[in-house]
Amino acid sequence: MTTNLKTSTTDTMARxxxxxxxxxxxxxxxxxxxxxxxxxxxxxxxxxxxxxxxxSFLFDGLSIFFALIITGVGFFVTLYSVDYLHxxxxxxxxxxxxxxxxxxxxxxxxxxxxxxxxxxxxxxxLFSYLLxxxxxxxxxxxxxxxxxLLVTGTGGxxxxxxxxxxxxxxxxxxxxxxxxxxxxxxxxxxYGAILILIFIGAFTKSAQFPxxxxxxxxxxxxxxxxxxxxxxxxxxxxxxLLARFHPVLGGSASWEATLVIVGAVTAVFGAxxxxxxxxxxxxxxYTTIMGLGIMTMLLGGESRSSLxxxxxxxxVHALYKSALFLIAGIIDHxxxxxxxxxxxxxxxxxxxxxxxxxxxxxxxxxxxxxxxFIGKEIMYKGILAETMMPGTAIVAAVLANGLMTAVAGIxxxxxxxxxxxxxxxxxxxxxxxxxIGPAVLGxxxxxxxxxxxxxxxxxxxxxxxxxxxxxxxxxxxxxHGINYPLLxxxxxxxxxxxxxxxxxxANQRIAAFFEAIPFTASQAYDGVLxxxxxxxxxxxxxxxxxxxxxxxxxxxxxxxxxxGLSYARGFSGFPEFxxxxxxxxxxxxxxxxxAAVVSVVASRSVLLAICALGVMGAGxxxxxxxxxxxxxxxxxxxxxxxxxxxxxIILLRLPALSRKGNRPVRKKLLDGTLAxxxxxxxxxxxxxxxxGPSNLSLTEFFAQNSYIAAHGRNIVNVILVDFRSFDTLGxxxxxxxxxxxxxxxxxxxxxES
Amino acid sequence: MEVVLSLLCGIMAAVSIYLMxxxxxxxxxxGLVIATNAVNLLIFVAGGLSEIRPPLIAENAEFPTTPMAxxxxxxxxxxxxxxxxxxxxxxxxxxxxxxxSLGTVDAExxxxxxxLNLYQNPDQNQYDPxxxxxxxxxxxxxxxxxxx
Numbered sequence: 001m002t003t004n005l006k007t008s009t010t011d012t013m014a015r016x017x018x019x020x021x022x023x024x025x026x027x028x029x030x031x032x033x034x035x036x037x038x039x040x041x042x043x044x045x046x047x048x049x050x051x052x053x054x055x056s057f058l059f060d061g062l063s064i065f066f067a068l069i070i071t072g073v074g075f076f077v078t079l080y081s082v083d084y085l086h087x088x089x090x091x092x093x094x095x096x097x098x099x100x101x102x103x104x105x106x107x108x109x110x111x112x113x114x115x116x117x118x119x120x121x122x123x124x125x126l127f128s129y130l131l132x133x134x135x136x137x138x139x140x141x142x143x144x145x146x147x148x149l150l151v152t153g154t155g156g157x158x159x160x161x162x163x164x165x166x167x168x169x170x171x172x173x174x175x176x177x178x179x180x181x182x183x184x185x186x187x188x189x190x191y192g193a194i195l196i197l198i199f200i201g202a203f204t205k206s207a208q209f210p211x212x213x214x215x216x217x218x219x220x221x222x223x224x225x226x227x228x229x230x231x232x233x234x235x236x237x238x239x240x241l242l243a244r245f246h247p248v249l250g251g252s253a254s255w256e257a258t259l260v261i262v263g264a265v266t267a268v269f270g271a272x273x274x275x276x277x278x279x280x281x282x283x284x285x286y287t288t289i290m291g292l293g294i295m296t297m298l299l300g301g302e303s304r305s306s307l308x309x310x311x312x313x314x315x316v317h318a319l320y321k322s323a324l325f326l327i328a329g330i331i332d333h334x335x336x337x338x339x340x341x342x343x344x345x346x347x348x349x350x351x352x353x354x355x356x357x358x359x360x361x362x363x364x365x366x367x368x369x370x371x372x373f374i375g376k377e378i379m380y381k382g383i384l385a386e387t388m389m390p391g392t393a394i395v396a397a398v399l400a401n402g403l404m405t406a407v408a409g410i411x412x413x414x415x416x417x418x419x420x421x422x423x424x425x426x427x428x429x430x431x432x433x434x435x436i437g438p439a440v441l442g443x444x445x446x447x448x449x450x451x452x453x454x455x456x457x458x459x460x461x462x463x464x465x466x467x468x469x470x471x472x473x474x475x476x477x478x479x480h481g482i483n484y485p486l487l488x489x490x491x492x493x494x495x496x497x498x499x500x501x502x503x504x505x506a507n508q509r510i511a512a513f514f515e516a517i518p519f520t521a522s523q524a525y526d527g528v529l530x531x532x533x534x535x536x537x538x539x540x541x542x543x544x545x546x547x548x549x550x551x552x553x554x555x556x557x558x559x560x561x562x563x564g565l566s567y568a569r570g571f572s573g574f575p576e577f578x579x580x581x582x583x584x585x586x587x588x589x590x591x592x593x594x595a596a597v598v599s600v601v602a603s604r605s606v607l608l609a610i611c612a613l614g615v616m617g618a619g620x621x622x623x624x625x626x627x628x629x630x631x632x633x634x635x636x637x638x639x640x641x642x643x644x645x646x647x648x649i650i651l652l653r654l655p656a657l658s659r660k661g662n663r664p665v666r667k668k669l670l671d672g673t674l675a676x677x678x679x680x681x682x683x684x685x686x687x688x689x690x691x692g693p694s695n696l697s698l699t700e701f702f703a704q705n706s707y708i709a710a711h712g713r714n715i716v717n718v719i720l721v722d723f724r725s726f727d728t729l730g731x732x733x734x735x736x737x738x739x740x741x742x743x744x745x746x747x748x749x750x751x752e753s
Numbered sequence: 754m755e756v757v758l759s760l761l762c763g764i765m766a767a768v769s770i771y772l773m774x775x776x777x778x779x780x781x782x783x784g785l786v787i788a789t790n791a792v793n794l795l796i797f798v799a800g801g802l803s804e805i806r807p808p809l810i811a812e813n814a815e816f817p818t819t820p821m822a823x824x825x826x827x828x829x830x831x832x833x834x835x836x837x838x839x840x841x842x843x844x845x846x847x848x849x850x851x852x853x854s855l856g857t858v859d860a861e862x863x864x865x866x867x868x869l870n871l872y873q874n875p876d877q878n879q880y881d882p883x884x885x886x887x888x889x890x891x892x893x894x895x896x897x898x899x900x901x
Contacts, residue, residue, distance in 0.1 A: 548860040549776050556770050582754045590757055597768050600783050613786050620790050623758070624797065628807045628822030632797075632830055639838045643786065646842055650849045654779055654858060663775060671774040679767025682795065686759040690798050699825045703808065707815045715808040715817075719828035731832050738839035742846040 010091045014082045015433075017095050021074035021102060028067040035061045035462035038469070042112060042176065058112035058176055061462030065311065066109040066240055068459070073232040073322045074102045076437030080326055081224040083431045084333060094134060098228070101127035105233045109240055114163035114173045121159060121201075121237065125152045128234050132221040144220040147525065151214045155204025159241075162197030165190045166248075178248040186252050195249060198241065199258060206238025206292045209266040213522040216285040223329020226281060231288055231321035239292065239314060242299045246307070246467050256300045256388045263297025264396035266290070271403030275503070276510030280328040280338040280411070284321065287364070287407055290400050291317040297393055298379065301386045304471035307464045308456075309375070309382030312476065315459065316363060316375035316445070323360040323441035324411065327353055330430045330438070331415065343415035349427045352435040354416045359442030363449070365408035365496060366401060366489065371448035371455075374476055376401055376492065380485035398492050405496020410503055452476035553674065560677040567684065574687045586626060593619035606651050614644040631716050758798045765791035778848055778858045785844065789837040793830045800826030 034041075040060035047055040081098065085091050104123035111117040126149075133145030167173050169190045170181045178185070185191060202208075207215040215235065219226055229235070242259070249255060270290030277283045291313070298310045330353050331346065332338045347354040363372035379401075383393045429435070448455045456476035464474075499506060514520075582590065596615040603609040617640030625633035663671065702719050712718035720728050765787050772784030800823040808824035810817050855863055 546864055548781075549774055552770075552774055556774075582757050586754065587757070590761055593761060594764065597765055597787060600787065601768055601772065606779065609783055613783065616787065617790060620794055623794070626805065627797070627802050628805045629797070629827050629830075630807050632827055632834070635831055635834050636793075639834055643838060643841060646845055647782070647786075650845045651779060651782070653849070654852060671771055675767040675771035675774070678770045679763040679765075681763075682766040682791075683759045683763030686762055686795055686798055687756065690755045690759065690801065694801055694823075696823070699823050702824055703810075703817050703821075707810050713810040713812075715810065715824040716827045716831065719824060720831060724828065727832060731836055734836050735839040738843040742843045745846045745850050 007087055007091075011082050011086060014085075014091055014095050015079070017099060018075055018078035018082075020099055021071045021078055024106070025068065025071035025075055028064050028071060031059060031064045032458055032462075035064050036458060038462065038465050040466070047113075047116070053115050053173060054113055055116050056112040056174060057110040057116075059110060061464070061466035062240075062243060063109045063466075065315075065459055065463035066236070067106055069236075069315065069318045070102060070105050070109070070233050073228060073318060073441070076440060077224045077228045077322070077326070079433040080227075080329075080437045081222075083434050084222065084224055084329060090134070094131075094222075097127055097130045097134070098225075101131060101229070102233075105237070108237060112174050112176050114166065114175060117175070118156065118160050118163060121205075121241075122153070122156050124234055124237060125149060125156055125205075128152070128218075128229050131225045131229060132218045134222055134225065135220070138220070141220045144214070144217040148214045148218050150529075151211055151525070152204050155201045155211070158197045158204075159201030162194050162201060165194045165197065169194065175244060175248065182248050182251070185248065191249075191252075192254070195252075195254060195258070198245060198249065199262075202238035202241045203262065203296075204238070205241070206235050206296065207266075207289050208238070208262050208293065208296055209269050209289075210521040210524075212266060212270070212289050213520070213525065215289055216282055217522075219279075219281040219285050223281070223325055223332060226284070227322045227325035227329065230285065231325050232318040235288060235292055236314065236318070239295045239299070239310070242296065243307075243310065243467055246299060250299075251302050253388070256302070256386075259300030260297050260389050260393055263293045263295070263300060264392055266293030267297060267400040268396050268403075269293070271400040271407070272510060273514065274407050275403060275410075275499070275506050276514055278340050278507070280331065280340060280343075280415075281325070283340070283407060283411065284324055284328060287404060288317075288321055290404060291321065294379065294397060294400060297396065298382055300388075301382060303382065303385040304464060304468055305378070305385040305474055306382035307468055308460055308474040308476075309379040311460045311463045312378050312456075313375040315448075315455070316372050319441050319445050319448075320360040320363040320372065323356055323438040323445075324364070326434070326438045326441075327357050327360065330434055333434070334430055335427050340410065340414060344418055345416070345420045346427065347416040350416075350429045350435075352429060352432075352439055356435060356438035356442040357412050357416055359445050360438065361408040361412035363442070363445035364411075365405040366492065368489075369446070369449050369478070371445045371452070373489065374449060374452045374478065376489055377485045378474070378476060380488045384484055394488070398488055398495070401492045402495030403499060405493060406499035406503060406506075409496070409500040413500075449478070452478060553671070556674055556678050560674065560681050563681045563685065564677070586623075589619055589622050589626070593623075606654065607648070610644055610647050610651060613647070614640060617643065629716075631714070754802055755798060758794065758802070762791055762795045762798065765794070776860050778852075778860055781860065782841075782845065782848060786841065789833075789841065793833055793837075796826050796830050796833070 031041075038061070040058060042059070043057045045055040047053050078095070078098065081094065082091075085094055088094070101124060104120050104127055107120035108117060108124055111120055129145050129149040132148050133141050135141045136145075163173070166178070169185055169188045170178050172178060185194075204211045215230060218230055221229070267290050270286045270288070270293055274283050274286035274290065277286060295310050295314055295317075298306045298313070301307070328338060330350070331343065334350065335343070335346075337343065359370070363370040366372040366376040379397060380394065383390055383397055386393065453476055456474065460476065461473045593616050596612040596619065599612040600609045600616070603612065617636060621633040621636035621640065624630075624636060702723060703715055705723075706712055706715045706718045710718045710722040712722065769784040769788035769791060772780045772787065775781065775784075804820050804822045806819060806821040808817070808821045808827065851863065852858055855865070857863065
């Protein structure tokens, strides 16, 4: 009863949390009128003034466009997740991570300061790690989460170095202030390095080849996470980054060539691989890679048409792909399977989901009247407007889109229309909060397809104007007349239909082909991880092997070598000494100490050694007394007496020292040499400093102020209890701590006899 | 005198390092005592030995009127002696309890937390028989729970 109550409370609160994205969506939508007129708002707060870093946010067409997608999809995914997770013990944690991720993503698109951008970028990485690994009791989830973290985290570091170099080149961290410097930047010696580093950041985040492998593996995440992170938001982070830096870094041949080639390869690779999959979510993951590839390819272009195409396709893709991921989740949730060969005839039992899937798939396939068709038309138009490599790009785009059409058919026709599936459980329609999201997102695909010009004016063109202020508005329309884009669309649909008809052979061929590839990026990643782990093991075995002798030897040897080397470089002889030789008494004292020290080494009797230590301590006290330090001598004698007593109490209960010692002769010689070296270095150091001129200003200060300031005639005491009393307090704390710790050790444990 | 005392410091340092490298913890402690004294002496000598008058201000004066020994190193050493004594006492007790638990004074055989073969056989993450005996002696309850 209590658990039920608790579950329903959690569900209510989770449902209420969908207000957060909804309100943020409305707030962002309120900016649309300003967006259309091209106005932007910028808020600046001091963050690290000493480093000249500000926390600045820019609300312009591009950031609002992304924010609308993030919060809009976020709202439906929140609603969906409540029922998807119903009864899950960690629902609260899920929604915390989810909203934290959404806010980081909003921070990422609104940040104008590159350091702030980097921080939000890393926050999205971190929260996506937590979300992918949400079902942390599964080994696969943990592994996928770690993979996503390492790949995108590495990219994040590259991005950080990139923006730091960018600051060195332009003198500012603010992206909005960089655009006027773009022309100078392209001739700057850092330009190549900046480009490579920012590309690595964007490519890892947006799963471009060869960093794509983490995205399909991240499908271990719950379906709503895939819908949000891996279709609409996080993977678009890299696209956003490229778009944002387009006016700053874009326009050079290296920018264009890299993006077109990487994007084209990724798009074709993703689309072909998608055909070879059988898991619904894996199919969607690879088509996402394809979509991201297309966007990257288009961002290589310079014309306004290309940028309009990017934004249009981005919106199209976010709408249908998040809907499809949610639908895949519904199918999994209601039927218990995601394997496409087990699915069939779902349209009867799940009419609303089927409608959503129908709309989303046709938009994905790019059928006329759907928004996807507009996206595809404008995409071809954009590519044809480019000067560099339009041929390669157009072939890649047509091929990828054709494959996409086939995939859309596979996703919709088989599971929903044909035959009867074999399900582990009877199938019913999902609860309304689950299908409403896909239905609205899919429905928007139809609605936007009917009124493309509205979307173009309200969303797409303002977003493009933010990064390309000059140029005419591009009109989005269903029918532009008979032209090349239309022709290409027809070719695409033909290829798609053809591929759909031979889908089974294609699926098997492709699956077999990928199995035959001996070395993949994913294996390279595993290899790198293995090498890192092995290196760590070897290094630990060498450096931290648990042997006290080893540690001590290394420390002492480092001291000898480093001091020795610095002497070897510049040794200018010893300074003169004031009192060259001791008198008879002092000489005898030194001899006694020496004899005591030697007998500690030579003695086999613990008692004799302890006595010798006492003699040594007393001898040192005498030296202190001889050179004007009666306080020291007193303390030393006292401490030495106590030491001898304590050592005797403890050590006499221990076994006698063995006659031979436990070191082999060779080791003894080695240790002896090191000890001798240390001794020589200590003597040399001491001789070099003790005879030379000392800086006595502190001593002088204490002597002059001892009586006047502190009313004490014993200068040493005044230093201890007055001038440096905090040091003495620290000393007392050390003594007290040692005493307490010692007491804790010798106290009898409870239950011990 | 600096020369003689510098030599003495060097010899004490050498002896202490030699003792601490021996692997026998009793000798290690002897080495530590010698090292503490050697470092104190080193600071003292480095501070200059030219004067033999203690750093005291005469009854009727407000400032020192005659040259006197350097007070600063003395204050440092005084602190060092006391701290050294506290730590030494703690180490004695720690060492004694270790000996009671493990039954050895050989540093190389104290490997409960860092067993020799841990890193050599990462797949076979287990103590060798000798160390298992020691850990069973140290943590009898866990050992029983592990075997049953």
